[in-house]
Amino acid sequence: MSSTKDQIIVLADELMRSKGYNAFSYSDISKPMGIKNAAVHYHFPTKPDLALAIVKYHSDSFDRFTERVAEKEALSKIKFFLNFYTSIQLTGRICVIGAFATDWNAMNEEIQEAMSAFTDNVIKWLTTTLNEGNSSGTIHLSDSAESEALSILTNIFAATQLSRITGSDHFAAIKQNILTRITH
Amino acid sequence: MSSTKDQIIVLADELMRSKGYNAFSYSDISKPMGIKNAAVHYHFPTKPDLALAIVKYHSDSFDRFTERVAEKEALSKIKFFLNFYTSIQLTGRICVIGAFATDWNAMNEEIQEAMSAFTDNVIKWLTTTLNEGNSSGTIHLSDSAESEALSILTNIFAATQLSRITGSDHFAAIKQNILTRITH
DNA sequence: GTCTATATTCCGATAGAC
DNA sequence: GTCTATCGGAATATAGAC
Numbered sequence: 001m002s003s004t005k006d007q008i009i010v011l012a013d014e015l016m017r018s019k020g021y022n023a024f025s026y027s028d029i030s031k032p033m034g035i036k037n038a039a040v041h042y043h044f045p046t047k048p049d050l051a052l053a054i055v056k057y058h059s060d061s062f063d064r065f066t067e068r069v070a071e072k073e074a075l076s077k078i079k080f081f082l083n084f085y086t087s088i089q090l091t092g093r094i095c096v097i098g099a100f101a102t103d104w105n106a107m108n109e110e111i112q113e114a115m116s117a118f119t120d121n122v123i124k125w126l127t128t129t130l131n132e133g134n135s136s137g138t139i140h141l142s143d144s145a146e147s148e149a150l151s152i153l154t155n156i157f158a159a160t161q162l163s164r165i166t167g168s169d170h171f172a173a174i175k176q177n178i179l180t181r182i183t184h
Numbered sequence: 185m186s187s188t189k190d191q192i193i194v195l196a197d198e199l200m201r202s203k204g205y206n207a208f209s210y211s212d213i214s215k216p217m218g219i220k221n222a223a224v225h226y227h228f229p230t231k232p233d234l235a236l237a238i239v240k241y242h243s244d245s246f247d248r249f250t251e252r253v254a255e256k257e258a259l260s261k262i263k264f265f266l267n268f269y270t271s272i273q274l275t276g277r278i279c280v281i282g283a284f285a286t287d288w289n290a291m292n293e294e295i296q297e298a299m300s301a302f303t304d305n306v307i308k309w310l311t312t313t314l315n316e317g318n319s320s321g322t323i324h325l326s327d328s329a330e331s332e333a334l335s336i337l338t339n340i341f342a343a344t345q346l347s348r349i350t351g352s353d354h355f356a357a358i359k360q361n362i363l364t365r366i367t368h
Numbered sequence: 369g370t371c372t373a374t375a376t377t378c379c380g381a382t383a384g385a386c
Numbered sequence: 387g388t389c390t391a392t393c394g395g396a397a398t399a400t401a402g403a404c
Contacts, residue, residue, distance in 0.1 A: 004369080022206035023290040025397055039370050041399065094286060101345035102278060102286035106207040112349075119349045142368065147361045150346070150354050151339055158342035161285035162334070165296075165303045170334050177331045181365075184326065188387080209379060223388050225381060 005043045007033060013054045017093040021051060021103045048108050055114040058096045062118065066125055074133030078182070082175055085156045089171045095157035123149055139182050152178050189227045191217060197238045201277040205235060205287045232292050239298040242280045246302065250309055258317030262366070266359055269340045273355045278348070279341035307333050323366050336362050
């Protein structure tokens, strides 16, 4: 049981990450939900309001993710992170970071700031986790932890994009390459 | 001196890679060029025609690039390739691969096939070049050449996206990380 | 909180003159 | 090859009843 408002966010997020922000409309949300355009506008008066809600949705989801894996070993945390992207790829979507980056100049400042804060959070978590694993010996770093974090993040989120164009085999190869790199 | 048609393609490409395909309109092209909507439609009857022209434009540009560097040493080729992305980043745009990937499900089959062929070409060139450098000893590979090619490509094209959100320092770090990886 | 109805604007696209 | 003029449609958004 989730509220109409929550259902709208989930659906809008799916649309955003499959067709792009400017390719979906309020009726793409209202029709499959069996409600009217005006009902969506009641919950989210403007489309930027909807975009902002999508950012917050991902920000909250990521916070829950980090809490869920907090007690696990570092390399295991990274694997859970990468497996999350596998589920994105399997459903034909792309990572929210790339989706917003592409439409960046069509977004207002409030949305941009929320996305920046969220993305910085992801990078910080990756950096900290890589350092953890490096200290305990399960992860091997050949550059600074932050540089490796940026490398891994761009690898995996771009892999969801690239595999749309060239096929899912490339996603698997990129994911494996990351694991090979940090464990050798 | 370039034709109106060529100027339209260049401008449409800039718009596509700064605002996204569905965020720019025919008047975004005609107004700055000082012509009318109908003139753009004369050269490109439909918007998908314009998108297809953008793909061909990049495909031709890439072919000219590979010819230009053909006689250079492998590591030097890779550096030219990465420097090309630096110029993309400096102008605030993103790589065309990511731009089309995000709007993938809003594109017709003809465009998708052209983009797939172009992207495969880029991957093949990277793979061949990495093998070249590995044989001559200037490039170090710790995985298959194709996996490393995919890793480098996703790193650098996603870096143009990520740096929009978190700043240009991250682009520099990712680029440096690639070079460190293949030379150590 | 959802509805009907509608306002407004913009977009992609076309016809026909020059 | 570019223009004026315009069409049809879709999109965001709002007013007011229920």
